[in-house]
Amino acid sequence: MLWRYVKCQLMVLLCGGLVGPIFLFTYFGLGQSSLIKWMFYAGLLITAADVLIALALANYGAKSSAKAAALERSGVLALAQIMGVTETGTRINEQPLVKLDLRISGAGFEPFDSQDRVIASVSRLGNITSRKLVVLVDPATRDYRIDWERSALVNGLVPAQFTVAEDNQTYDLSGQAGPLMEILQILKANNVPLNRMVDVRSNPVLRQQIQAVVRRAAAQQAQTAPAAVGQAPAGAPPAQTVGQRLQELETLHASGAPTDQEYASKRAQIIAEL
Numbered sequence: 001m002l003w004r005y006v007k008c009q010l011m012v013l014l015c016g017g018l019v020g021p022i023f024l025f026t027y028f029g030l031g032q033s034s035l036i037k038w039m040f041y042a043g044l045l046i047t048a049a050d051v052l053i054a055l056a057l058a059n060y061g062a063k064s065s066a067k068a069a070a071l072e073r074s075g076v077l078a079l080a081q082i083m084g085v086t087e088t089g090t091r092i093n094e095q096p097l098v099k100l101d102l103r104i105s106g107a108g109f110e111p112f113d114s115q116d117r118v119i120a121s122v123s124r125l126g127n128i129t130s131r132k133l134v135v136l137v138d139p140a141t142r143d144y145r146i147d148w149e150r151s152a153l154v155n156g157l158v159p160a161q162f163t164v165a166e167d168n169q170t171y172d173l174s175g176q177a178g179p180l181m182e183i184l185q186i187l188k189a190n191n192v193p194l195n196r197m198v199d200v201r202s203n204p205v206l207r208q209q210i211q212a213v214v215r216r217a218a219a220q221q222a223q224t225a226p227a228a229v230g231q232a233p234a235g236a237p238p239a240q241t242v243g244q245r246l247q248e249l250e251t252l253h254a255s256g257a258p259t260d261q262e263y264a265s266k267r268a269q270i271i272a273e274l
Helices: 002-017 019-029 034-074 122-129 148-154 177-189 204-231 242-255 260-272
Strands: 076-092 095-106 109-119 132-137 144-146 161-164 169-172
Touching: 002 019, 002 034, 019 034, 034 132, 034 144, 076 109, 076 144, 076 177, 076 260, 095 132, 109 122, 109 144, 122 148, 122 242, 132 148, 132 177, 148 177, 161 204, 169 204, 177 204, 242 260
Parallel strands: none
Antiparallel strands: 076 095, 076 132, 095 109, 132 144, 161 169
C-alpha cells in the first residue's frame, strides 16, 4: 500500500501538484515576507490537496486490485457478446472512450445484459471488433471484469498452439473460442496462470484434460476444413477487418493526411458498421 501511495503521489506531483511545494519553498526561501504570505496559504492548501488526491487514488487502486484478485480466485470465466458499440465523444490520453453493450453468459448464472465504458486503445480494437470478450464474473453479485489478455487468446489475436508429445504433433487452435474457453477454465480451476507458453507435464491429470480438448477440437477442425476451403473464392483478396481499417485510419491521422473533421467522420462511419 505504501509503494502504491508513493507512485500515486509522484503522479499527482508530475500532473501539476508541484505548484504547492514550489509556493512553500518560495515563501520560506524569501524570508517569509508579508507581501507573499498568500503563497504560504495557497501552497499549504494545494499540497494538502495533493496528499488527499494521492491517498484517494491509492485507495481506489488497492480496492480495484483486491476486487480483481477476488474475481480471479472465485469468479467464473464467461463470454460477453458485444451487442453494440457507441462513441461517447470523450478521449482519454488521446484515445477514444466507447460504450459497450454486453450480453454476458456462462456457467452458474443466468445470462444478463450490462454496459461498460472502455478505452478503445489500438491493442484492444481487435477484441472489440471480434464482438466477444472473456470476462470474470461473480455469480452472486454479477460484478465482472473484462480480461483483455484472455480475450486476445480466444479471439485469435495471439497464437494458441498445443504440442502433444504422444502424437508428435503441434495443434493450432488460434481463434477457436469454444475449445480455448474450455482450456482456460481448466487452467483456472487448477490455478495455472495464463502465459504465452504453459507447460503441464508435471501435472498428468491436467495434461490429459487439456489433451482431450485439443484432440477433439483438432478433429472437428479437420472435418470442417475441406468445406471451408471449397467455399473460398479463388484469387479473392482477404477483406480488411474493422480493426485493421481503424488502425489504418489511426496511422493516416497520425501522419496528418486527413483533417480532424474527416478523421472523426470516417471513424464514426467504420464503428457504425459494427
